[in-house]
Amino acid sequence: MKKLSINFKSLKKVNRLGVPGVIAAVVLIFFLFIVVIYNTGVGLANEGIQEPSFNGVDISLAPAGVITDAEQMAADVVGTGAADYQKIVDELVGSYLLAKDSDIVIFFNSGGMGWNYVYQTPGWESIINGMIEELNDMGYRPLFLNYSRTNRDFWSNIKEVIEAATRYTQKVIAMEKHVEFLNDHVPGLQLLIAGESTGSVITEEAMKYFRDHANVYSIQTGCPFWYKTTDQPRTLRITNNGYGIDAFSYGNLPAMVWCTAKGWFGLESAEENAGNVLKSFRAPGHDYTWEYDAIKGVITGFFAENFPRKN
Numbered sequence: 001m002k003k004l005s006i007n008f009k010s011l012k013k014v015n016r017l018g019v020p021g022v023i024a025a026v027v028l029i030f031f032l033f034i035v036v037i038y039n040t041g042v043g044l045a046n047e048g049i050q051e052p053s054f055n056g057v058d059i060s061l062a063p064a065g066v067i068t069d070a071e072q073m074a075a076d077v078v079g080t081g082a083a084d085y086q087k088i089v090d091e092l093v094g095s096y097l098l099a100k101d102s103d104i105v106i107f108f109n110s111g112g113m114g115w116n117y118v119y120q121t122p123g124w125e126s127i128i129n130g131m132i133e134e135l136n137d138m139g140y141r142p143l144f145l146n147y148s149r150t151n152r153d154f155w156s157n158i159k160e161v162i163e164a165a166t167r168y169t170q171k172v173i174a175m176e177k178h179v180e181f182l183n184d185h186v187p188g189l190q191l192l193i194a195g196e197s198t199g200s201v202i203t204e205e206a207m208k209y210f211r212d213h214a215n216v217y218s219i220q221t222g223c224p225f226w227y228k229t230t231d232q233p234r235t236l237r238i239t240n241n242g243y244g245i246d247a248f249s250y251g252n253l254p255a256m257v258w259c260t261a262k263g264w265f266g267l268e269s270a271e272e273n274a275g276n277v278l279k280s281f282r283a284p285g286h287d288y289t290w291e292y293d294a295i296k297g298v299i300t301g302f303f304a305e306n307f308p309r310k311n
Contacts, residue, residue, distance in 0.1 A: 048084075048087065048088060048091050048147070048148060048174065048178070049091045049094075049095060049145050049146065049147055049148070049178065050117065050146055050147070050148040051117055051118070051144075051145070051146035052094075052098075052145075054090045054091050054093075054094030054095070055090070057090050057093060057094035057097070059089065059090065059093040059094075061097055062093045062096055062097060066093060066096055066185050067089075067093060069092075069181065069184070069185070070088075070089045070092035070093045070096075070181065071089055073088070073092060073177050073181055074086075074088035074089045074092065076177070077173065077174050077177055088174075091178070092178065092181050095145060095178070095181075095182060096181070096182060096185055096186065098143050099143055099182050099186050099189060100185075100186050101141065102141045102142060102143040102186075102189070103135075103140040103141045103142065103188075103189070103190060103310075104135055104140050104141070104142045104143070104189070104190040104191070104192060104307070105142070105143045105144075105145060105182055105189060105190070105191050105192070106128065106131065106132075106142060106143070106144045106145065106192045106194055107145050107147050107175070107178070107179060107191070107192070107193045107194065108124070108128060108144065108145070108146050108147060108194045108195070108199075109147050109149065109175070109193070109194065109195040109196070109199030109200070109202050109203050110124070110146075110148075110196060110197075110199050111195075111196045111197025111198045111199045111200075111222070111277075112197065112198060112199075112276075112278055112279065113150045113157060113160050113198075113278070114148060114149035114150040114160055114198070114199060114202075115148055115149075115150045115151065115152055117146055118144075118146050121196065122289070123196075123275070123287060123288045123289040124194075124196050124221075124288065126289045126290040126291060127221075127288065127289065127290045127295065127299070128144060128194075129290065130290035130296060130299070131290075131299060131303075132144060134299075134300055134303060135303065135307070138303065138307060138309045138310060138311070139309060139310025139311035140307065140310060145178075147175060147178070149163075149168075149171050149174075149175070149199075149202060164198055164201060164224075167201060167205055167227070168201060168202040168205050171202060172202050172205040172206055172209075175193075175202055175206050176206050176209045176210070179191055179193065179206065179210065179216065180210075183213065183215070183216070188215075189215065190215050190216075190217070190307065191210075191213075191215060191216045191217070192216075192217045192218070192219065193206050193207065193210075193216065193217070193218045194218070194219045194220070195218075195219075195220045195221075196220070196221045196222060196288065197221070197222045197223075197224065197248070197275075197277065197286070198224055198278075200220035200221065200222065200223040200224075200227075200237075201223065201224060201227050203218055203220050204218070204220070204223065204227065204229060204232070204235075206218075207232050207234075207235055208230075208232070211232065211233065214234070216234065217234040217235070217236075217302075217306060218232065218234065218235040218236065219235075219236045219238075219299060219302065220235070220236070220237050220238065221238045221239075221246075221288040221295075222238070222239065222246050222248055222249055222275070222283075222286050222288065223237060223239065223249055224248060224249070225248060225249055225250060225251030226251075234306065236298065236299070236302045238288065238295065238298060240285065240294065241273055241285055241287055241288050241289075241292050241294060241295060242292050242293060242294025242295065243273045243285070243292070243294075244272070244273060244284060244285040245285050246283065246284075246285040246286050247259070247283040247284045247285055247286060248275075248277055248283035248285075248286045249285075249286075252283075252284075255283070255284050256277070256281060256282065256283045256284070259272060259274050259282040259283065259284050260280075260281045260282045262282075263282045268282065272284040272285070273285055273286075273287040274286060274287060275287035275288070
């Protein structure tokens with residue numbers, strides 16, 4: 001049995017660093033590790049359309065050119081050897097098969113960490129249902145696609161935080177590819193990218209890419225205060241629910257802290273119309289629903305302005 005030997009010289013070198021030096025070294029190592037994680041595919045495993053599900057879709061129903069382009073686009077996003085390669089191909093072709101019989105496709109980006117289904121966002125579930133009903137009434141055939149950008153694991157959460165802070169420089173590419181694919185293969189299709197809260201950031205970034213595409217539109221609610229928006233065509237930004245301005249959008253941190261504290265003790269007032277921010281915090285005015293006349297009014301007005309009635 002080999003004897004355990006300790007290199008005391010190395011220990012002395014570490015000791016000479018002192019506590020501040022050791023802490024700095026640990027922080028540096030962790031930072032480098034995060035950089036490595038950020039530049040890999042970690043955290044993108046659940047990125048794509050999560051509703052409806054395209055598992056088992058028969059891609060042979062699509063034209064050969066559509067399938068070829070889907071395979072090339074999936075390769076551009078994750079590479080042909082990636083585990084999610086076929087998943088993305090199925091999503092692209094499956095969404096095409098539905099979109100070819102539609103007039104308008106609505107892509108929804110949830111808030112929070114970006115993994116919620118729309119039914120887990122009650123206010124926006126009512127907005128989506130209201131939008132679909134309104135578009136049907138106008139003679140359109142809308143298709144709803146729930147876009148997910150994050151998986152429910154630790155490193156996916158880390159990557160989401162970094163992406164949100166850097167304006168989704170990586171994740172927005174996959175979002176754009178999904179929209180672009182339908183735009184390229186379904187003539188005359190209108191595309192509406194919707195986002196709520198933190199999900200509006202990736203929506204804003206995608207609209208920069210589609211700035212010159214007259215058939216791509218955007219509707220957003222409660223954009224975070226740290227994201228500086230720029231003038232965008234065909235974009236509806238909502239930061240007031242008709243009862244008050246959104247504290248999260250305007251960066252009213254004292255109001256958010258006070259509202260959150262009151263919520264802990266059951267003292268929150270209904271008049272504040274507060275909404276959740278990352279589930280743990282509350283923000284006055286950060287509540288959006290089709291039931292609010294102001295929300296319904298601005299969205300139906302946006303539709304009337306951009307989508308001519310067909311009936």
